[in-house]
Amino acid sequence: MTSTDGDTAQGGDDASQRPNRRGNRRPTMEDVAARVGVSRALVSVVFRDAPGASPQTRARVLRAAEEIGYRPDVAARTLASSRSRVLGVMLTVHNAFHADLVEAVYAEAERVGYDILLSAHARTRHTEKAVGALLGHRCEALILLGPETTTDFLGEVVERTPVVSVGPRFPGVHVDTVRTAEGKATRQALDHLAGLGHRDITHLDGGACAGSAERRRAYRDWMRRRGLADHARVLPGDHTESSGAEAAHRLLAEGRIPTALFASNDRSAIGFLDAITRAGVRVPEDVSLVGFDDIPLARLAHIQLTTVRQDVQGLAREAVRAAIDRLASPNPPPRVSVLEPELVVRGTTTAPRAAEAS
């Protein structure tokens, strides 16, 4: 496990500091109180920012706490107040869109005085486990980003703790939902393509991923209503780059590229873009491409993906608000907040080649 020059293990480093204080238990309110010469309760008042302490005392307490490195214990506080002021957020750790959402949720939660606990869903860690961890930590409410789980499981969870789903809907379960108007977003994308003259528009599907069903359905409806049912085609896929690349290879193998492709999310769109470009097919000259989400990658100079932006700030704000509202009044029927999408036209769409008046 060791190797040569520059990579030496066992870093003796510099003189390795005073021995850390870790043996001594961490300071408590009692310690702060003793130092200042007041009661524990007063220190509590100060740290809760509650009325009932003079400004002078407040300052003295704060200073003493600082000096001895006191930091309130969330566990004790939670236990005593039976309120944790913590919101649990479940995310898929490999999902760039979730990363954006998490960032926004942190900001939003801070505004309303809540802490956030993250729990990740991953290949080896199911939704059930991720949610269980949050529950054990007494989160007051859960915000699940694109949850893939059963109605039954969610039904049980929601018996104890309010749940907000960002994306998927769970009809029949007492769960609030915050999502983008998928149908509208899809139509925005397709109208844009139609406006450029496209008729031969293929959809790259998102499989079981959050929002895919709505996007697929809206695509089919739109094509039918426009009298383009004959051109309608849904390529199988999911929300990963590789599914986009696979779709590209499939089309290349068939030797028939549509004039436009509407992908179920940005990652698959980028995968498609990459694979098809590499095969010598030009975007947007040979094929126009629209994604979904507007992840940071889509904005990059060399990608410039035309896409439908989801309102990340709005989704985060509504999710946190739904959670807080639900804490205040648990009984009203589930609410669905629907946020407006916004078409972002960049460089991957243009008019189809003239010849193509299929």
Added chain:
Amino acid sequence: MTSTDGDTAQGGDDASQRPNRRGNRRPTMEDVAARVGVSRALVSVVFRDAPGASPQTRARVLRAAEEIGYRPDVAARTLASSRSRVLGVMLTVHNAFHADLVEAVYAEAERVGYDILLSAHARTRHTEKAVGALLGHRCEALILLGPETTTDFLGEVVERTPVVSVGPRFPGVHVDTVRTAEGKATRQALDHLAGLGHRDITHLDGGACAGSAERRRAYRDWMRRRGLADHARVLPGDHTESSGAEAAHRLLAEGRIPTALFASNDRSAIGFLDAITRAGVRVPEDVSLVGFDDIPLARLAHIQLTTVRQDVQGLAREAVRAAIDRLASPNPPPRVSVLEPELVVRGTTTAPRAAEAS
């Protein structure tokens, strides 16, 4: 905030279920004990999996708990035992390599009976805040993925709680480090290129990101030792796709592409690949490319990036082990675990064009 068909807000949904039990407080050990007709302490024994309960009682307790939906309260448990059995992990939420690491850390922690708490570092949320959150939740030790912070701050944290840094080293602070042998990894990549006949090798830098300094230094050393100092060139960058794309545009603008590029990580390598390909420069025929990390994206059919793999499982295992060991014996000097890299040759490297015998 509403829109038409299919996107209706206010989802009345189906009959919205029995009113949720949320009013009733969550069940406690007391409730379980009462139901079974034993003492609270015995229930505790069962849930801690401690000796001292008959198999029959154990089963009855477990069943009763199941029935009333009891779930141990982490806060209370932490408070009572003054052990949380929780490891705090700080990650950068937009970092794909961190996503891999988190997944592996979850698995590893579970093996040793620890829970994981995640806290994200993001543009609007500094390391200090992310770490503070973990500390408040009484994590027994912290694992920081690629921390970008000051020695001073870390010095303070480590006074109270063991810290493991995955990546960066902090000489002079009592922090364990787990990292890949950056120097060796760099040399593996460069030796591979040299073996193919490359001499004109440029390095795309990672700026202040974790590991970059070592990679840059090893690159310079290697070039010098090989007598290629004249060819040595370090393009500014960081660990994002866009910096790779920028580097590509810079080289294109200069009109002089080296025969090979060694990027400081996979993301910037992929950004470079994408931008340079799109400009008509072929990889690997015109320019060979090597990345660093081996993120999932690098393996995709249409990318096939030659890269140096970091041993994610190993890093996770060592990080968790270092944390646990440090809890057992706080005083020994900081340890540095160095893990072996592994060159993964895929499709982005080949011999330079014959003409180029610079």
Added chain:
DNA sequence: TGCCCAGTCTAGAGCGCTCTAGTAGAGCGC
């Protein structure tokens, strides 16, 4: 002078657990 009141501060009972010390009872050998 007496009384009230706002402003500060304190005492002490929990919150839901863990864990030490201890009890009850069964089984055993003598």
Added chain:
DNA sequence: GCGCTCTACTAGAGCGCTCTAGACTGGGCA
């Protein structure tokens, strides 16, 4: 019968906080 050990279980004191009820000030006012 006794003492012994072993297993199965219980009592009760905390862990570090919050929060209600109440105590103690020093004015202000009749």
